[in-house]
Structures are given as C-alpha cells and as structure tokens.
Amino acid sequence: MSLPETPDRPTAPTILVGVDLGLPHFDGDLEELGLLAQTAGLTPVARVSCKRKAPDAALFIGKGKADEIKLLAAQTGANEILFDQALSPAQQRNLERHLELPVNDRTLLILEIFAQRARSHEGKLQVELARLQYVSTRLVRRWSHLERQTGGAGVRGGPGEKQIELDRRMIGDAIKRTRERLEKVKKQRHTQRRQRERRGAFNISLVGYTNAGKSTLFNALVKARAYTADQLFATLDTTTRQLYLGPAEGSGDFAGRSVSLSDTVGFIRDLPHGLIDAFQATLQEAVDADLLLHVVDAANPDHPEQIAEVQRVLREIGAGDVPQVLVFNKLDAVPSEQRPRQAVDAFELEGTRVPRLFVSSRTGEGLPALRRQLVEELSQRNGESQSERHVPELHDTPA
DSSP states (O other): OOOOSSSOOOOOEEEEEEEEOSOTTOOTTOHHHHHHHHHTTOEEEEEEEEEOSSOBTTTBSOHHHHHHHHHHHHHHTOOEEEESSOOOHHHHHHHHHHHTSOEEOHHHHHHHHHHHHOOSHHHHHHHHHHHHHHHHTTHHHHOSOOSEEEOOTTOOSSEEEEHHHHHHHHHHHHHHHHHHHHHHHHHHHHHHHHHHHHTTOOEEEEEEBTTSSHHHHHHHHHOOOOOOOSSTTOOOSOEEEEEEOOTTTOOSTTTTOEEEEEEOOOBOTTOOHHHHHHTHHHHHHHHTOSEEEEEEETTOTTHHHHHHHHHHHHHHHTOTTSOEEEEEEOGGGSOGGGOOSSSEEEEEETTEEEEEEEOOTTTOTTHHHHHHHHHHHHHHHTTOOGGGSOOOOBOOOOO
C-alpha cells in the first residue's frame, strides 16, 4: 500500500491479520480494522486471527501461520496483507519476502486514510510530516539500489555516498521544511486564539472516538454543513463556528450569549504517535478549550473502551485537565429497552463526576438539554459558585 496523490484509489482484495497478545482490547473479529480497510478503499476477502504470548522476532506471527496466510492468499486472490498491529521494519520486510506479497500495518493504513481525507493546507502538511517520519524508519526495505555511488567529477576513485544515506538525508531535509511550515500555521492559529480570548469567547471543542457522530452534532448545533458520513475519520480538519445559546433554550444571564464551537479530528485505538505529534496544531484546539464535549457512540457496545482511549489521548496531548461534558450520541440507534431512564445524569470519569447527557444528533432529541447545560458551564466559568452549579446524582442506566 502506498500513499496516494489523490483521494481515489482502486479497491484491492486484502487479508486482515490480527494477533492476540493477551491485551484486553484485542478485536478478535477484526471489525474495526475491516472498517478502516474499507474506508481506505480496500476490500477484505479473509480474516485471520491467532494467539501468541509474544510476537515472533522475524515474522511477528511465526512461520507456520505465515505459510497458512500465503496459501489463503492464493485461494482468495488477495494481493495485500494487512496487520492490525504495528510491524517493525524488519518484520515487514521478512513477511513480504516470505509471502511474496505487499505487507502493511495499522499505522500505514491510518496514514493513508488521513492522506485521502486531508483537505486544508494545514491538514495536508500534518499528514505529510507523519508520512515522512514513518517512511524514514523503513528506508531499508523501500530501496534495493543500496550500492555506493561513485564520486563526482575530479574525484579520484574510492566509494561515494550510499544511496540509502542520500535518501535519509533528503527525507530529513523534507521533515525539517515541513516542520517549519507547520510552525507558521501554529503561529497563525495562536493569533486567532488570542483574538478569541480578547473577545472573551468561551471555547468549546468536540472530541471523541472516530465515527461517534461529532460532525453530525456540530451541524445540528450550529446549522453548519460540515461533511458527515457513517465511516471512520470522515472529518480531519478542524472547523470552528459560533454557537448561539438562545434564551428559549437556556436560562440565566448567559442565555443569548455566543460561544465558539470547534469540531476536531476523531481518535482511535493505537493512533500512531507520529500523527498525534503532527496534528499538534489541530489538537491544540482541545488543549486550549474551556470545555470539552466528549461525544460517545451510545449504540456501540464497546463505548467504555472507546471512552478510555479518548481519555488516554487527551492526557497525552495535555488536555486531560480540561473540564468535560459527556454527550452520549446516537440515542435513536439504542434499542428501546436499553434507553436511559432520564436524559441527564452524572458519570464517574476517572474519579470525577461529570455531567452526562443523552442526545440524538439525527432527530434532535436531547439537544435543548445540552444547550441548557452549556449555559450552566458558561455561568460557572464566569464566577458562579460551585454550589449553584447543578450536577445530577449518579444513576445506573443501561447505556
């Protein structure tokens, strides 16, 4: 799999491989990897899972399982193998030699999706930086012409510089240039944030696991037309709009005020560290926010693990202490017998009780209560005492 220059690429029959190393989040059905593959334009034709105490140093899965995958590829016509875990450059190279097929991992798959979806100048720069950082560790397998070049004119004999050294230096220079361009974008965003601070704007960022419905909620709240789709990473570039908290929905002196609402990129399990670093300028919106609306897919049975993964990334980027409101979205997709008994309660999030609301961005159910909660958060920020702020009691709900 190679990163495309355009968002269009032909589908490729692919075998998905997952290795159970005893970690609690192992996806035995490879459901999420399959969704990622389809999002990237691949067609999963078979899924292989195995269990190991530790990865094989040479082939990650061991020779016997590798032989099984090679036979399966011949039977299904697959022309690519995709692993759910990150592979080392040596493992990737050894597998390709053994299977005689391209082998890629979850990290490169996410990079490809980001490359397809990035639309803004900043987003493209961020993806390019992450791609360059990834490729720089795999030069040993990307080139076969590793012989030394001859010296230039006027040089007497002796070996020249290795091609791999030239490639590494060229990529290093490209990384440096991309970082410098991203630094300029970061300064521009910092200027924009300072302008909002001078206006006394209350900044809210939507965060959450990918495909939790953040962009749909964003559109429902601010009447925007941000791109939405039932797929992973439908939105990459941060979009900011003014959200008017009308008096009909709110209460108190702060009803009728406007706040700044930003829709950010979604998180996912094992999000490559290179992407987290590269998207620091975008994720800074979450770090600098006064409030995070943590959007959760209430209809997904794995939402507790997804909440934990989002919290891990928030801590990693320095946004772990930003106040949160949990918004359990897609209430319309929750079976009636599993619906919560009330639309608002409190949730124990890493030892702290935070407000939790149940909404449906598609039908509008629960959105007035969400607006009222935002008015309360705005009032709290403007000096109301903690005792005046309503935090509901904890209730056990089926959601």
